Each structure stands twice: as structure tokens, then as C-alpha cells.
Amino acid sequence: MYNYKCLNPIAKVGLNGFTKDYKAVDNVDEADGILVRSANMQEMEFSDKLLAIARAGAGVNNIPLSRCAEQGIVVFNTPGANANGVKEMVLAAMLLASRDIIGGTEWVKANAGDPEIAKLTEKSKKKFAGTEIFGKKLGIIGLGAIGVRVANAARQLGMEVYGYDPYLSIDAAWRLSSDVKHVTDVNDIYSKCDIITIHVPALDSTKGMINRDAIAKMKKGVIIINLARDILCNEADVLAGINAGKIRKYVTDFPNPTIAGHDGCIVIPHLGASTEESEDNCAVKAVLELKDYLENGNINNSVNYPNCDMGICDGPRIAIFHKNVANMIGQFTTVFGEAGMNISDMTNKSKGDYAYTLVDLESKITDEIVEKLSKISGVIRVRVVRQDV
Numbered sequence: 001m002y003n004y005k006c007l008n009p010i011a012k013v014g015l016n017g018f019t020k021d022y023k024a025v026d027n028v029d030e031a032d033g034i035l036v037r038s039a040n041m042q043e044m045e046f047s048d049k050l051l052a053i054a055r056a057g058a059g060v061n062n063i064p065l066s067r068c069a070e071q072g073i074v075v076f077n078t079p080g081a082n083a084n085g086v087k088e089m090v091l092a093a094m095l096l097a098s099r100d101i102i103g104g105t106e107w108v109k110a111n112a113g114d115p116e117i118a119k120l121t122e123k124s125k126k127k128f129a130g131t132e133i134f135g136k137k138l139g140i141i142g143l144g145a146i147g148v149r150v151a152n153a154a155r156q157l158g159m160e161v162y163g164y165d166p167y168l169s170i171d172a173a174w175r176l177s178s179d180v181k182h183v184t185d186v187n188d189i190y191s192k193c194d195i196i197t198i199h200v201p202a203l204d205s206t207k208g209m210i211n212r213d214a215i216a217k218m219k220k221g222v223i224i225i226n227l228a229r230d231i232l233c234n235e236a237d238v239l240a241g242i243n244a245g246k247i248r249k250y251v252t253d254f255p256n257p258t259i260a261g262h263d264g265c266i267v268i269p270h271l272g273a274s275t276e277e278s279e280d281n282c283a284v285k286a287v288l289e290l291k292d293y294l295e296n297g298n299i300n301n302s303v304n305y306p307n308c309d310m311g312i313c314d315g316p317r318i319a320i321f322h323k324n325v326a327n328m329i330g331q332f333t334t335v336f337g338e339a340g341m342n343i344s345d346m347t348n349k350s351k352g353d354y355a356y357t358l359v360d361l362e363s364k365i366t367d368e369i370v371e372k373l374s375k376i377s378g379v380i381r382v383r384v385v386r387q388d389v
Contacts, residue, residue, distance in 0.1 A: 042062065078282045296310070306350055
């Protein structure tokens with residue numbers, strides 16, 4: 001029996017994926033796995049029982065990743081599960097910024113009581129005239145699950161699309177329209193594009209990437225869309241660009257006192273992935289990842305440990321979390337060899353400072369074996385995934 005705890009409401013369609021072998025608990029210290037969306041876990045203390053955290057969404061800045069890695073707690077996210085919802089919001093953002101739809105509807109609301117509103121509309125509508133997106137140059141920074149969808153949709157709308165991603169995956173490249181111009185210098189995006197949208201993770205290397213220097217390279221009247229993370233843009237520099245007439249509109253999904261209500265800013269209340277479909281997709285994917293790890297020891301879509309998959313576990317299997325240093329595998333096999341245990345399958349994967357080893361054995365895993373493995377320098381955690389032969 002596995003226990004799980006939901007720190008936020010998780011879509012029922014996802015929770016329905018749990019079998020009778022899973023039980024929801026109220027006390028987080030009793031949980032083998034945690035499901036979370038936006039709850040802040042940075043200051044939480046984790047019990048020794050906790051094995052994994054599954055984030056029903058892509059961003060994981062609410063989870064202490066390094067601390068979890070040091071405790072052998074796998075953190076999953078669900079990349080791509082909400083990609084279509086965010087893609088559609090990007091398309092909406094382009095239209096809202098290009099056509100003054102918001103200004104026009106606000107004018108209608110303000111003049112709703114005027115019996116001559118129909119006539120007045122014809123005289124006033126020129127104040128809200130905009131531009132079309134057809135034929136415009138769209139620059140996409142980050143060609144992951146969302147960026148690729150935006151690029152392909154924009155091509156269908158007749159836009160000229162430029163994409164920048166120095167880490168473009170093979171899978172993303174296959175899905176990307178051949179009409180998208182893949183540039184190798186982000187400055188080409190800044191200098192050539194009428195609309196720029198950002199789809200990169202929040203890292204030290206990306207924090208404040210849209211700043212005064214980047215804006216200086218952009219075309220006059222550029223539209224900037226940031227539905228990824230607020231810290232990717234230096235908003236003081238963005239406001240200066242708006243006030244100087246360099247930036248036509250800034251569209252973001254992250255309200256804060258700096259930009260809320262500011263002229264030239266369209267601020268959406270974090271609705272990018274807030275669709276029934278996205279929430280369902282994220283919940284289903286998070287539950288599947290958590291179940292596969294708890295039952296089989298497989299890791300897929302982890303942000304703090306490497307992906308590692310040995311399929312369905314049908315016999316004794318042990319998982320070893322350890323530092324990514326030399327001679328660890330040799331020490332593990334020595335322990336098994338001295339105990340006369342035959343290894344039927346084994347895989348080892350690493351990610352940065354951490355590594356993960358899965359071992360299938362042909363005999364029962366004793367407490368003595370677990371203790372010997374745990375005492376090896378560099379080992380973080382040893383978990384018996386399945387015991388019975």
C-alpha cells in the first residue's frame with residue numbers, strides 16, 4: 001500500500017488513475033508521494049518516508065530541488081501537458097497586443113448608457129485601430145513543448161517565425177515546422193522581430209534576459225510577451241522602454257505592483273495553463289509518473305535526478321541514489337558479489353552531481369545488503385523497490 005498527499009486540488013481524472021493499492025492521507029508525514037501544483041514547499045520539512053514529489057505542471061520554483069536531491073526524494077514535473085493551453089494564450093496575447101481589443105471593450109462599457117452609442121462607435125473606433133499579425137515577424141526564445149506549438153501555429157497564421165534555442169532537442173526539431181527560421185544568436189531575434197515571446201525556464205542564466213541592453217537592440221514598436229516566468233524580464237527596463245515609445249505592448253501572465261495597471265502593459269492573472277484540459281492533462285501525467293516510480297523505481301521527467309527506466313518490476317529490484325563520482329558501480333557490484341547475489345539487469349544514469357542506479361537481482365534483498373550499500377561513501381539513499389522473487 002502506498003500513501004499519497006495532495007497539497008493542492010488535483011483534477012479527479014488524474015486521481016482516478018490510482019488503484020486500490022493507493023491511499024490518500026491527511027498527514028503529509030505519512031505520505032510516500034506528494035502531488036502539488038502551486039503550494040510553496042520551500043520551507044517544508046520532509047519525513048524519511050517521503051519518496052517523491054510530483055508537480056502537476058512545468059514550473060518547480062515552489063519546490064526545494066537541491067534539498068530533495070540530497071535526501072533522495074525524486075521531483076517530477078509534467079512538461080508539455082499544459083503546452084496547448086499556454087500556446088493558445090500566447091496567440092491571444094499577440095492579438096490583444098496588436099489590436100486594441102481591451103481598450104475598445106472598455107470604451108463600450110464606459111458608454112453603455114448612451115442611447116447614441118451606435119453612432120458614437122463609428123466616430124470613436126479609430127482610436128482603437130491596430131495592426132494585423134499576418135506577415136509580421138515573430139521571435140520565439142525557447143523551442144520546447146510550448147515554443148514549438150507556438151511556432152507551428154504562427155506559421156499557419158501567416159507569420160514569419162524565427163526560433164532561438166541552443167539546446168533544441170531532437171524530438172522538438174522533428175515537430176518544428178520546416179518553415180521556421182532557426183537562428184543561433186538571440187540578438188537576431190531582438191533586431192528582426194516585431195513580436196517576441198519567451199519560453200525558457202527560470203535559471204540564473206535566463207534571469208533578467210530581457211533588459212535594457214536587449215531592448216536597445218529591438219525594433220521600435222516591438223511587442224514583448226512573457227507567459228513563462230516573471231523574472232525573465234527586468235520590468236523596470238521594460239517600463240522604461242514603454243515610456244520611451246520603444247515597446248508598444250508588454251503582455252505578461254504575472255501580476256505585480258510594478259506593472260499592474262501601467263499603460264502599455266497587458267497583465268493577465270496567471271491564466272496561461274488555467275484550462276480544464278491542461279489541469280486534467282497535468283494531473284494524469286503526474287499520477288502516472290508517481291505510480292511508475294513507486295511501483296517500478298523508474299524515473300521519467302524528473303528535474304533533480306536523471307531519467308532511468310527498466311520497465312515493469314517483476315522481481316527483486318533495488319534503487320540506489322548516490323553522488324555522481326567514480327567507482328560507485330564497482331562498489332555496488334562488490335557488495336552483491338560477496339553476498340552471492342546474481343544481477344539479472346542493471347542501469348546507471350547521472351545528472352549533474354547526482355546519479356541513480358537500478359538493479360534487478362535473482363534473490364531476496366536482505367537488510368544486511370541495504371545496510372552495506374548505505375554505508376558506501378557517496379550513497380544518499382537505498383530503496384528496495386520490490387522484495388519478492
